[in-house]
């Protein structure tokens with residue numbers, strides 16, 4: 001193996017050193033290199049690339065004269081301008097039990113530095129190999145032409161929560177689609193639920209017809225739930241959730257509703273009519289308050305498609321191993337969406353706790369993974385679903401409720417919640433407030449990786465956290481199913497529609513002429 005550079009000496013920090021490399025090695029920030037120490041390969045990450053010597057300004061003063069020509073005329077070699085000083089952070093040699101062990105002695109000046117080969121990358125960076133049971137193959141190492149797979153550990157990803165953060169259009173939902181595909185592969189057979197506010201995930205249904213997802217009797221299912229199928233049973237709402245549905249309640253109304261709610265929920269199941277009947281009984285004593293509530297219950301509860309007297313989603317149908325259920329929230333108001341996330345997540349957590357503790361009531365016998373798109377709307381402090389998400393993010397791992405938060409506005413997600421996502425995939429991000437929030441809440445990512453974020457392009461990402469041994473830059477793999485959230489090409493659509501319009505106009509014209517001819 002030919003070295004890519006020679007060590008210059010230690011840098012400011014004991015965990016860093018500098019080495020010199022010629023331009024033709026094309027080493028980039030984020031690349032993995034190593035040096036030999038006592039017969040071991042010590043892995044390092046390139047953290048900075050600086051040209052060693054720049055052309056003097058005077059060589060660049062005439063835009064029509066290339067500086068190389070000047071160098072040739074004065075007899076100076078161009079090679080000395082092709083040298084780069086690289087900084088490398090020492091990760092250490094990898095021990096399966098102890099993780100990276102840093103020898104704490106930087107390499108000596110003059111020592112050769114090598115590009116890390118596929119074998120050392122796979123064995124030191126990854127906890128799982130592609131296709132192994134419990135693996136999620138996200139993509140490939142960004143800086144290599146050769147496809148070196150980057151794989152994360154499914155168990156740690158789902159039990160310790162995942163965050164996918166990036167500016168809009170960077171490829172978040174495309175990547176989430178890749179993750180769902182991986183989770184439905186025969187080597188994971190996961191139970192996945194997706195809250196899909198923009199209707200981007202229905203194309204995952206294509207997995208049902210793809211050979212790659214079959215193994216013996218196993219073949220995954222993708223169920224799409226539209227507005228008609230998404231129901232919450234009235235009597236299952238908490239008092240707080242019920243109050244949130246009825247606007248502008250006076251203190252007296254709240255007191256009356258709380259009393260009735262307590263009575264009715266003690267009897268178990270109740271309907272909107274039961275609520276109204278009880279309020280009508282109270283009309284004689286407190287007419288104004290009861291009338292105000294009756295009006296609101298009729299106006300807001302009766303008309304809300306999401307709330308039903310009897311129907312609700314059966315958890316055992318919604319969440320099954322080898323199945324992804326997509327809840328399409330496209331036609332729901334923000335308030336309904338938050339209420340749905342809140343009520344359903346509470347039910348799921350309770351069913352998992354019942355199963356784990358052997359308590360009575362609804363049970364879910366296996367762990368589940370829930371993907372929440374537009375997470376800043378559901379996990380900000382003023383959201384109706386904030387409390388339940390905070391509980392699940394801090395305690396869900398004990399009960400097997402894993403969450404993936406996806407957001408283009410991480411600064412709006414509560415930082416306590418964000419910091420509970422122990423695996424992070426961060427994509428292109430230019431907003432300084434969001435970068436700052438990521439820096440604070442996502443400790444594992446490291447300063448030098450944060451600096452890379454604005455320079456990433458679509459489909460490129462930094463993966464860090466518990467499911468991988470060290471942060472890695474990746475290009476996301478191609479989807480096996482089509483992407484439901486593909487950006488629209490406006491000019492193409494205008495042209496297609498204008499042609500359709502002309503076609504229609506020609507048909508109308510032809511019809512008119514025939515009518516005239518008949519005359």
Ligand SMILES: Nc1ncnc2c1ncn2[C@@H]1O[C@H](COP(=O)(O)OP(=O)(O)OP(=O)(O)O)[C@@H](O)[C@H]1O
Nearest residue numbers: 168169170171172173174408459476483485486487
């Ligand atoms: N890895 C990739 N390979 C190929 N195309 C990609 C990749 N990632 C994203 N794209 C394309 O980029 C566009 C935007 O991707 P995507 O919808 O995933 O972005 P997003 O970050 O979820 O955007 P938004 O915040 O608007 O929801 C889509 O047209 C998608 O097909």
